[in-house]
Amino acid sequence: MINTIAYGLTIGAILYIISIGLSLTFGTMRIVNFAHGFVYTIGAYLLITSLPMVRDNFFLAAVIAVVAVIPIAYAIERFVIRKLYGVSIDYAIIATYAVVLIGVDSIKWIWGASPIPLSDPIGKYVNIFSVTLPMYRVLIIILALVIFGVLTVFFKKTIVGKIVTASLEDKDAVKSLGINVDKYFSIVFVIGSCLAALGGVLYAPITSVHPYMGMMVLLISFAVVLVGGLGNIKGTFVSAFVLGLIMAITGRYWGPAAETMVFVVMGIVLIFKPVEV
Amino acid sequence: MLSVKNIDVAYGHARVLHDISLELEAGSMVFMAGRNGAGKTTFLKSIAGFMKPIAGSISFLGRDISGMAPEKVALMGIRYVFQDKRVFSNLTVRENLELAAYPVKEKTSHAIEKVMSIYPKMDKFLNLRAGSLSGGQRQILLIGRALVGDPKLLLVDEPTEGLAAGTINDILNVLAVMKGKVSMIIVEQNLSVVGMLAEKVYIMREGKIVQTCTSKEEIADKERLEQYL
Ligand SMILES: Nc1ncnc2c1ncn2[C@@H]1O[C@H](COP(=O)(O)OP(=O)(O)OP(=O)(O)O)[C@@H](O)[C@H]1O
C-alpha cells in the first residue's frame, strides 16, 4: 500500500507541474488551451533528441528540452493565444486543438509514431518507512514541492506575480492603472509551458514517449484545474496530489477505472462548487 | 483638455450611445447623472479606452485617443475608477498601491503618502487585504490608487453607490479636497452629492445627453434635477 501511495504522490507531483500553466492561462486569459498537451509531449521528445547529445546525462538533457520549449511556447502565444483574448471560449478550444493536431502530426513526421521507451535515469533505490522506492520518483516529489515553494514566493513577492494575481481577479482594473497586461500574460504563458514540458520530461522514463501521450494527461490536468480552482496555485497543488493518489489507489484495485475515477471526483466537486467562467 | 465629438458607441449591434459631445476644461469637476442603463458607464469606458466608438472622435490634450488601448490611455494621464468598488481583494492595500505606482515609475511610499493626504486613516489598513475593507474605504483606496502618478483627468463611476450616509461624507470630503487639483468627470446618482460639488451637470437619458445644467441654483435644486432624469 505504501508503494501505491508513493506512486500516487509521484503522479500527483507530475500532474501539479503540468497543471499550473493550464490553471494560469485558464484563470487569467479565460482560454482553454489544448496546446498545453502538445507542449508536454514535445518536451518529452526534445529530451529524447538531446540525450545522445549530452552523453545521456538526463539532467542536462532535461534542461535543454525545457529551454528549447521557450521559443515554441512563445510562438504559440504570439500567433494563436494572443488572437484569442476576449473572444468566445469555443474559438480557443478549436484553435488550440488545431495546434495539437498539427503538433502531433509533426512529431510523427520527425520522430515516428511508435512509442520510445526510456529507462529510469537514476536507477538507484531509497528506503523510506521500510519500503524500497525508486529514488527518481522521490526526487520528482521533492521537485514538485520546490516548484510549489518558488511559485508561491513568486506570486506573493514579485511585481510580476502581483500583477498576475491582480489580473486573475480583475484584468480591466489592472489595465486602467497603465499596465500592459498582455505582456505579463505571455510571460506567464511561457513559464507555464516550460513547466508542462518539464512534466513531459519527468514522466517520460515512467511510461514511454509517444505522440499521443499528451491527450489523456491534458484531460486529467483539466480535472485538476477545475477541482483546484482556476488560477489557484495552492488549490492546484492540493488537487493534483489528491487526484494523483485517487488514480493510484483506484488503479491498484481496478486498473481500468483509475482515470475514470478522476472525472467522477471532478464531477462531484463541480456539483458542490460550480466554476464561474 | 478633453474633447468628445459626436461619438456613437455600441455593444455588438446594439448602439447605446448616440451622438454624444462634451468639452472639458482643465481643473473642472463635472457630474453626469441619469437613470440605470442610460449609458453613463459606457461613456466613461469609451474615454478610458475600454470601448471603441463606432463614430465620432475623442481627443485629449490635442491627441486623438479614440480606440487607443486602455493602458495607453491611462499612461497619458486619464484614470478610470470602475463602478462597484473593484479593489484587488487578494492583495493588501499596500500592494494595491504598489501596482498603481509601478507603471508610472513612482515609489510605493510616494503612492502611500498620496492616499494618506486625502485620507489619513488609511495608515492603519496598509497591511490588510483590500478585500477586508469596508465599501467606503475601498472607494477611497480606488480613488487614491487612481491618483498615483499625478493623472490629469479622473473618471469616477458612482463613487457613493450603496454606501451609508456617514461614509458618503468621507467620500464627499475626499472629492472636495481634490476639486480644482485634477479634472474630474464623476457619474453620480445621488443628487445631494451632485448639488454640493458640481460645477456642471450633464443629464443622460437613453444614450444621449439631454440636458446640461450650469447655473448654481439649477444644480442645487434636487427636485428639478430629478425631473430631468
Ligand atoms: N457588455 C454589454 N453588452 C451589451 N449591452 C450592454 C453591456 N453593458 C451595458 N450594456 C447596455 O448598455 C446600456 C448602457 O449601460 P451602462 O452600463 O452604460 O449604463 P449606466 O448608465 O452606467 O447604468 P447604471 O446606472 O446601472 O450603472 C444599457 O442598456 C445596458 O443594458
Ligand SMILES: [Mg+2]
Ligand atoms: Mg454604470
